[in-house]
Amino acid sequence: MKNTLLVSLSLIVLGLCINGCNSSKKMLQRGNYYQAVMSSIEKLRTSPNNDKARNTLSQAYPLAVGTLMDKIDSEKASRSDFQFTQMVYIFQDLNAMYESIQRAPAAKEVVPNAKKYYSQLANIKPKAAQEQYLAGTAQLNLGTRESAKQAYFSFLEADKFVPGFKDVNKKIEKAYNLAILKVVARLKPIKSRRYNLSANIFYDEVRKVLREIEKDEFIRFLTPKQAKKRKLNKPDQYLVINFEDFIVGETHTQERIEKLEKDSVLLSTITLDDGKKRDVLGTVKAELNVKRMEVISKGIINLTITHGGFDKRVLMKQDFGGQYVWYNEWGHFNGDERALNDEQLAICNAQRIAPLPPQQMFIEFTRPIHAKLRNRLIRFYKRY
Template sequence: MKIAKSICGILIILSVVVACTTAKSQYEKGNYYDSVMRSVEKLRKSPNNKNARETLANAYPQAVNAFMDKLENQDHANVDFQYTKAAGTYRKLNSMYESIQRSPGAQQVISNPKKYYKTLDRIKPLAADEQFEAGLYQLSMGNRENAKQAYYYFLEADKFVPGYRNVGEKIDESYHRSILHVVANLKPVQSRFYEVSADLFYKQVENTLKQIENNEFIRFYSPEEAANNNVQNPDQILEVNFEDFVVGETHTKETIEKMERDSVVIGEITLDSGRKKEVVGTVNAEVALYRMEVISRGLVNLSITKNGMNDKDIVYQDLPGEFVWFHEWGQFNGDQRALSDEQVVICQNKRITPAPPQQLFVEFTKPIQSQLHNKLISFYKNY
């Protein structure tokens, strides 16, 4: 127990020493704000820490002066989003004030930290106006990417001043114009020869589309959903179609081989002395091995068409898949010892019926589903 307490004490001391060193290193690099915040945090845990107190005493006035110089330079330079940037600076100044107020040890070092809440309150409407006007400009450009930028500007305006002007309406408008509407037509399997279902395959495709929809600006609709939601002119048409497939193409291969192995004990004799001796000789066998292969393969076509006057294909790709079910069995005449270990195992097998068509269909679609998933994720990641 005493050892455990000693270790805990050492760890606490080490953490304080490392933190103070980090705060001092930030100060030496000119990162005065980070130095202040780290020093205050250490003083909250260790109020009398000498290094933290010294670092804070030096870093705080430097941080305030650096922020004031930054504000003055931005004012003279008339930079873009001047009030937005100023609001960010005043927030950091207030963060230093709040951190010091929460630390008795830091208050002993900086007894009168500066606060800028009133100044920040005066600036917020100006920053909101900057963001709102930038949003209006982007929205006026008319295309989807500009609408996305407008959406973010309007959100920022609303953060500065909730309900600023008609920002709620503009957020809704820009968001609606930012969405990529895609109708996903997952075509059912058509076959005169097989009764198979692609339900599991398309369930995985739907999961992929839901994953892509984690991007808040992309929405997929089935043709029925598009009709119900009045999506009459989608941005894209996505189609997945089984172009061609075969299930259960069977091939059986027979291999007959004569096997021979020497130096095998084939008997025993008794010598004149009465001692028994093993007789070593050669053993033979003829083995017939059979391998049945049931091949299932198919081709799925993915097309993504940009909906518009020319209905241009932006993706058109065939995705192949194949699965080979196999089974081996055999029989032999002669001495089993002439066979290899593998041949013995195969000869112990009995001929069995191949997997049913639905299972074979599912298996050959697995590599296709993987390709399709990767293709869709890659294609839509930049939207």
């Protein structure tokens, strides 16, 4: 058994190695020289004597270097707005191959004279930072939120190439502040002390949704108090949520009588003259009296989003309704018990019970509202 397991594991490892080598070779054949190099090196780390990986690496490495250097020449000739940025990425790929080879002794045997391009990369980075800085400045000067977003990313690139390049940190902060959609969110309290705690539980769930939306780094929701503290007199949007109307504990009682019959019920067993026994089947009847109490709680919540400019135009206005029905059934029957099914018997065995506390029913009717409100808010802010 042990030997069988070892053989199986060996075959699995061999299969993975063959597949890995085949994939590296396919990359080479398709002209993906860089990927072929990196894949071959990875295989040689775990299988230093893998002839296929060695062969692929020996072929792919000079082709990868040649292809990447050709791209460098093309970028120099193109004089595009981001030629130095592209050259940075290319030199980083060249150095990534060099570093991977240095960390794999078997790969060093195959490519003993791998080339490094640290000095070239160091010379190019300030030029790449400059072009990203200029691009960011041009976008920032346009003065729109979308252009500020582009500027923010350009300044981050500039800072990545040369940390602290010129006044890039100030530029990053300025672009970020202009790019953020600042929304003052007002969750109106309800005019009821009895349900104030329940409403706050609902609003806590709404705040979680707003935090979820804020995972987009360019949207921020502030309370009116926070906006006042930050002296934010002109936010981009106002978001208001309030309970338009609600009813808790609307009670209805109903009573119904059902005539029940069930056929082919065993009534008795008789003995025939010949001594054999025979079942006597027949119909049984009963009258079921069921009482039902329903307590209905429902409400409507309004969501309004308006533009923060002078026009205060309405961007979205929608009502969301929800309902929760608590009920209890109990009853009794007259007649043959066998005419009742299990559910009907359970009703007869049930006792009248008190409904949920009003505060809990308030929470229950807001659950479907929360689900609909969450989906609507996420869809709306995706566009920003």
